[in-house]
Amino acid sequence: MKVMRFMGFVLAGGLLFTAATAAAETGAEAANSLALRKIMKDLGSNMQTVTGAVSMEDWPLIEKTARLIADHPQPPMSEKLRIIAFLRTDMSRFKGYDGEVHKAAEAMGEAAKAKDGQAVIASFNTVQTACYGCHKDFRPQFLRHFYGTR
Ligand code: HEC
Incomplete structure (x- = not known):
């Protein structure tokens, strides 16, 4: 019985330790x-x-959600400067994708206001296409440059 309780204690301690390590990494x-x-x-x-x-x-x-997408927050100025320094002449293309997201998300909000489901879906597609365009062109190089991965 004593042994069982001890084992339980060790097990619980181990789990706690694992959880703490995972939290620290996150x-x-x-x-x-x-x-x-x-x-x-x-x-x-x-x-x-x-x-x-x-x-x-x-x-x-x-x-409501379309507005949050269209007017999403921006990174702080210091981070923007790092991104600008990294992207240099590609910056306008990068910003172009963000502009497309903004415009299409606004259209999505208007369509929702008019309860026009078909138009909501069409502009959703346009938003998603702009997200994907930027990811395809820029995400790998961001991950490499800012995180040293991939
Ligand atoms: C102007 C470029 C650009 C646009 C537009 C853009 N993204 Fe991204 N996105 C990025 C970059 C760069 C990363 C990688 C950032 C990082 O890992 O720090 C990223 C990463 C992500 C991730 C992964 C985050 C993670 O936890 O690793 C998600 C999810 C995401 N984007 C969603 C979206 C959605 C949804 C849209 C459109 C509504 C969108 N993005 C539009 C550039 C963009």
């Missing part, structure tokens, strides 16, 4: 990540919200 990753990454994660979940809202024909939720 913290370290967050600290080194670009602010852009958090902005992107939010864009991703907002796009998922829109997908769900289309199924529910929840136009007000789409309108």
